[in-house]
Amino acid sequence: MAKRNQARDDGQVQDLRPRPVRLTSDMSLPKLSAVEIGSYLLMLIGMWAVIDLRLLGALLAGLLVFQLVHTIAPRIERHMSSQRARWLAVVILSVVIVGALTGLTLGIIEHFENDVPSVQKLLDQAMQLIDQARGRIPHFVANYLPVDTEQMKARAAELMQKNANMLQQSGKTAARGFTHILIGMIIGAIIAVGAQKHMQRLPLSTAFVTRVTRFADAFRRIVFAQVKISAINAGFTGIFLLVILPIFHDTLPLSKTLVLVTFIVGLLPVIGNLISNTIIVAVALSVSFPAAVMSLVFLILIHKLEYFLNARIVGGQIEARAWELLIAMLVMEAAFGIPGVVAAPIFYAYIKRELIYLRLV
Numbered sequence: 202m203a204k205r206n207q208a209r210d211d212g213q214v215q216d217l218r219p220r221p222v223r224l225t226s227d228m229s230l231p232k233l234s235a236v237e238i239g240s241y242l243l244m245l246i247g248m249w250a251v252i253d254l255r256l257l258g259a260l261l262a263g264l265l266v267f268q269l270v271h272t273i274a275p276r277i278e279r280h281m282s283s284q285r286a287r288w289l290a291v292v293i294l295s296v297v298i299v300g301a302l303t304g305l306t307l308g309i310i311e312h313f314e315n316d317v318p319s320v321q322k323l324l325d326q327a328m329q330l331i332d333q334a335r336g337r338i339p340h341f342v343a344n345y346l347p348v349d350t351e352q353m354k355a356r357a358a359e360l361m362q363k364n365a366n367m368l369q370q371s372g373k374t375a376a377r378g379f380t381h382i383l384i385g386m387i388i389g390a391i392i393a394v395g396a397q398k399h400m401q402r403l404p405l406s407t408a409f410v411t412r413v414t415r416f417a418d419a420f421r422r423i424v425f426a427q428v429k430i431s432a433i434n435a436g437f438t439g440i441f442l443l444v445i446l447p448i449f450h451d452t453l454p455l456s457k458t459l460v461l462v463t464f465i466v467g468l469l470p471v472i473g474n475l476i477s478n479t480i481i482v483a484v485a486l487s488v489s490f491p492a493a494v495m496s497l498v499f500l501i502l503i504h505k506l507e508y509f510l511n512a513r514i515v516g517g518q519i520e521a522r523a524w525e526l527l528i529a530m531l532v533m534e535a536a537f538g539i540p541g542v543v544a545a546p547i548f549y550a551y552i553k554r555e556l557i558y559l560r561l562v
Contacts, residue, residue: 237408248544459480482497
């Protein structure tokens with residue numbers, strides 16, 4: 202009897218002893234092979250090289266064409282083979298892009314030919330604003346202000362002459378950038394047509410294709426979401442500049458151009474809206490101070506709306522908040538300048554997507 206009680210007591214003691222805690226498989230760190238680690242390193246090096254070698258425009262253009270082909274092709278595959286559908290999608294995109302560029306060029310030429318008086322009116326209104334401000338600022342500052350529009354034009358011409366080399370270099374850079382974009386679009390079309398879904402690859406090729414596929418998916422999520430946001434912002438800005446503001450004040454010079462600029466720079470998350478807001482307020486200030494105040498108040502509301510849209514649309518697409526994108530843009534701008542700002546949302550979306558797949562975040 203005593204032995205039974207002793208054995209029972211020993212059993213109770215053993216049951217009450219603390220057992221070591223074991224991590225479940227969900228909490229364990231992922232085990233990566235050397236090939237997978239190599240593919241991650243190649244991807245990071247490639248992302249750095251794209252910005253350092255100034256090939257970001259070519260990359261984005263190629264990815265855009267690639268995504269558009271794979272968006273259009275499935276709708277055509279009902280009537281023909283997959284290969285022919287992708288070829289037809291490339292032809293359709295080529296016609297649309299060439300037609301859009303031709304129409305945009307002709308539209309810009311016609312727009313500026315018809316709006317030359319508006320530019321002169323803008324200079325006159327700016328001169329009136331300078332004359333009004335001349336008596337409110339210190340004399341040493343007023344001495345640097347132009348006395349009439351002719352002096353303003355003369356100073357602008359003098360400034361252009363002094364920076365002729367820089368302007369020439371900027372023209373060469375723009376031409377080279379356009380060439381890179383064109384080549385990138387051609388490469389993206391070639392890859393989209395020649396891509397094979399079911400193909401046996403070696404381990405490193407398979408891992409690297411997985412990285413590139415996830416990067417392309419991150420690009421699609423960011424760009425298509427940002428286009429929606431930019432279109433909404435441009436729509437609200439157009440309603441304000443073309444409908445609301447003329448009711449209370451004069452119509453701003455180049456209002457239609459400002460709406461177009463709002464859409465284009467709005468493709469840059471957060472910072473694009475700040476750029477368009479600054480331009481619109483500066484132009485409104487040349488009309489009247491109340492118009493500038495009204496524009497500023499309205500655009501602040503639009504700016505708040507963009508934060509909400511970023512949180513709902515972009516943040517929902519990549520599972521990130523607006524402050525995360527802002528930090529990524531700030532770091533990339535400090536490291537690479539303006540190209541870093543453009544690339545930051547896409548690069549951050551890709552990196553976070555990889556971390557989610559690895560169950561690290």
